[in-house]
Amino acid sequence: xxxxxxxxxxxxxxxxxxxxxxxxxxxxxxxxxxxxxxxxxxxxxxxxxxxxxxxxxxxxxxxxxxxxxxxxxxxxxxxxxxxxxxxxxxxxxxxxxxxxxxxxxxxxxxxxxxxxxxxxxxxxxxxxxxxxxxxxxxxxxxxxxxxxxxxxxxxxxxxxxxxxxxxxxxxxxxxxxxxxxxxxxxxxxxxxxxxxxxxxxxxxxxxxxxxxxxxxxxxxxxxxxxxxxxxxxxxxxxxxxxxxxxxxxxxxxxxxxxxxxxxxxxxxxxxxxxxxxxxxxxxxxxxxxxxxxxxxxxxxxxxxxx
Amino acid sequence: xxxxxxxxxxxxxxxxxxxxxxxxxxxxxxxxxxxxxxxxxxxxxxxxxxxxxxxxxxxxxxxxxxxxxxxxxxxxxxxxxxxxxxxxxxxxxxxxxxxxxxxxxxxxxxxxxxxxxxxxxxxxxxxxxxxxxxxxxxxxxxxxxxxxxxxxxxxxxxxxxxxxxxxxxxxxxxxxxxxxxxxxxxxxxxxxxxxxxxxxxxxxxxxxxxxxxxxxxxxxxxxxxxxxxxxxxxxxx
Numbered sequence: 234x235x236x237x238x239x240x241x242x243x244x245x246x247x248x249x250x251x252x253x254x255x256x257x258x259x260x261x262x263x264x265x266x267x268x269x270x271x272x273x274x275x276x277x278x279x280x281x282x283x284x285x286x287x288x289x290x291x292x293x294x295x296x297x298x299x300x301x302x303x304x305x306x307x308x309x310x311x312x313x314x315x316x317x318x319x320x321x322x323x324x325x326x327x328x329x330x331x332x333x334x335x336x337x338x339x340x341x342x343x344x345x346x347x348x349x350x351x352x353x354x355x356x357x358x359x360x361x362x363x364x365x366x367x368x369x370x371x372x373x374x375x376x377x378x379x380x381x382x383x384x385x386x387x388x389x390x391x392x393x394x395x396x397x398x399x400x401x402x403x404x405x406x407x408x409x410x411x412x413x414x415x416x417x418x419x420x421x422x423x424x425x426x427x428x429x430x431x432x433x434x435x436x437x438x439x440x441x442x443x444x445x446x447x448x449x450x451x452x453x454x455x456x457x458x459x460x461x462x463x464x465x466x467x468x469x470x471x472x473x474x475x476x477x478x479x480x481x482x483x484x485x486x487x488x489x490x491x492x493x494x495x496x497x498x499x500x501x502x503x504x505x506x507x508x509x510x511x512x513x514x515x516x517x518x519x520x521x522x523x524x525x526x527x528x529x530x531x532x533x534x535x536x537x538x539x
Numbered sequence: 540x541x542x543x544x545x546x547x548x549x550x551x552x553x554x555x556x557x558x559x560x561x562x563x564x565x566x567x568x569x570x571x572x573x574x575x576x577x578x579x580x581x582x583x584x585x586x587x588x589x590x591x592x593x594x595x596x597x598x599x600x601x602x603x604x605x606x607x608x609x610x611x612x613x614x615x616x617x618x619x620x621x622x623x624x625x626x627x628x629x630x631x632x633x634x635x636x637x638x639x640x641x642x643x644x645x646x647x648x649x650x651x652x653x654x655x656x657x658x659x660x661x662x663x664x665x666x667x668x669x670x671x672x673x674x675x676x677x678x679x680x681x682x683x684x685x686x687x688x689x690x691x692x693x694x695x696x697x698x699x700x701x702x703x704x705x706x707x708x709x710x711x712x713x714x715x716x717x718x719x720x721x722x723x724x725x726x727x728x729x730x731x732x733x734x735x736x737x738x739x740x741x742x743x744x745x746x747x748x749x750x751x752x753x754x755x756x757x758x759x760x761x762x763x764x765x766x767x768x769x770x771x772x773x774x775x776x
Contacts, residue, residue: 249631249632452627452629453629455627456627456628456629456640457640457644458612458616459587459616459621459627460616460620460640460641460644460688460692461613461614461615461616461617461641461644461645461692462613462644463613463644464609464610464613466644
């Protein structure tokens with residue numbers, strides 16, 4: 234009997250043991266889901282850190298009542314500055330509107346509604362427009378040049394921004410950059426050992442589960458051996474069974490992981506977190522499926538051997 | 540066919556077979572008798588390569604059991620068919636599939652499998668149950684399936700371990716007749732039993748009596764007694 238036929242027989246025979254097969258499938262799926270969740274967390278943290286780690290962010294406040302035309306000219310210069318990544322600017326009027334909009338969800342939540350009668354539009358500060366106390370501001374992000382040390386570079390940039398005409402105050406957080414750099418170093422050092430440990434756990438759990446499932450087919454293996462079946466004749470269908478379990482279990486885990494990611498996204502992509510949880514990249518999804526399938530196939534071979 | 544010389548075997552610290560010397564020629568029908576725990580099943584397990592003797596010399600169907608390695612086991616098992624008291628059929632598979640499996644492992648073509656399985660099903664009067672799962676069969680029918688599985692490959696030697704143990708008297712007799720018929724075609728049969736009635740149905744068969752792992756003379760007057768009929772060829776008795 235050809236190997237292909239033996240594989241097909243192994244797959245067809247799965248229907249003979251529905252309950253052990255179902256239990257094994259669920260276990261493989263759960264373990265793969267656990268591993269996938271770990272990957273998902275690692276991937277999203279890494280993405281978030283990478284997004285911010287090489288950037289320095291400054292909040293610039295101009296003096297209240299500064300000449301807006303001059304300020305806008307400075308903004309135009311900033312947008313053309315070398316290494317600029319992102320510039321968000323707010324005129325005093327825009328800042329006031331932003332403030333009103335920012336307060337809207339809180340007031341519409343019910344706690345501050347009622348007497349003011351403007352629950353749907355938030356606090357009304359339009360009476361301040363004539364004498365707006367808010368300054369013009371800009372949120373500026375720079376990509377730190379690769380050949381520069383972050384902190385001295387940020388110090389120099391801080392001094393330069395602080396020296397702009399009409400600027401009252403410049404804030405930045407060097408700790409954020411230090412934390413990000415530290416996190417990247419930690420991830421680079423710990424990621425592979427952690428993933429290796431995870432793979433070991435997945436391998437052991439999936440392997441032992443499959444070995445337990447093989448107990449359901451112990452009689453079959455014994456009878457095949459008694460009638461003179463060669464080892465490959467016995468092992469090939471069991472191997473196929475393990476591979477199919479690994480493949481189906483890991484694919485099912487990806488579906489579950491997609492639901493989990495959608496749910497996390499809806500939960501975390503709200504103020505003040507605004508965390509956009511992304512799904513695993515294609516190569517990581519494929520790696521998860523491939524690794525689980527290989528482990529399952531290997532475990533079934535070992536189980537059949539014993 | 541079977542040549543054992545001074546075979547010893549220890550299981551769990553106890554001497555399971557003690558200095559067993561037994562020679563069975565091609566085409567012989569031999570009963571292994573003795574009380575429970577005498578070592579009948581152990582001796583059969585040695586003969587189909589499930590247990591390896593500690594010492595002595597053992598040759599079955601041209602295979603040296605003392606030098607038998609795992610990869611050679613299928614070769615031995617293709618020459619030696621085994622029938623058990625508990626049938627050892629696959630309950631979820633049909634009668635046809637249970638019998639065909641013995642041919643499939645040998646790489647026989649599906650056309651030939653179909654022809655040979657149908658022939659043996661007919662011979663054992665299982666035609667009406669061909670496509671029934673074995674779990675739906677009676678004990679007698681399941682044992683016939685097990686025998687059909689051993690017959691379909693035309694083995695050189697059939698080892699039967701208390702094959703009538705779970706059957707009533709009529710079915711047991713029918714079964715022995717099947718084995719006798721098969722023996723007339725030249726297949727060597729070694730059957731373990733402690734049922735004296737079974738011995739009486741095949742009085743021409745040789746009897747080898749085991750007591751505590753040793754071959755002893757069978758009780759006087761028992762059917763097929765080696766003392767009453769023919770001597771063991773080259774045996775220690």
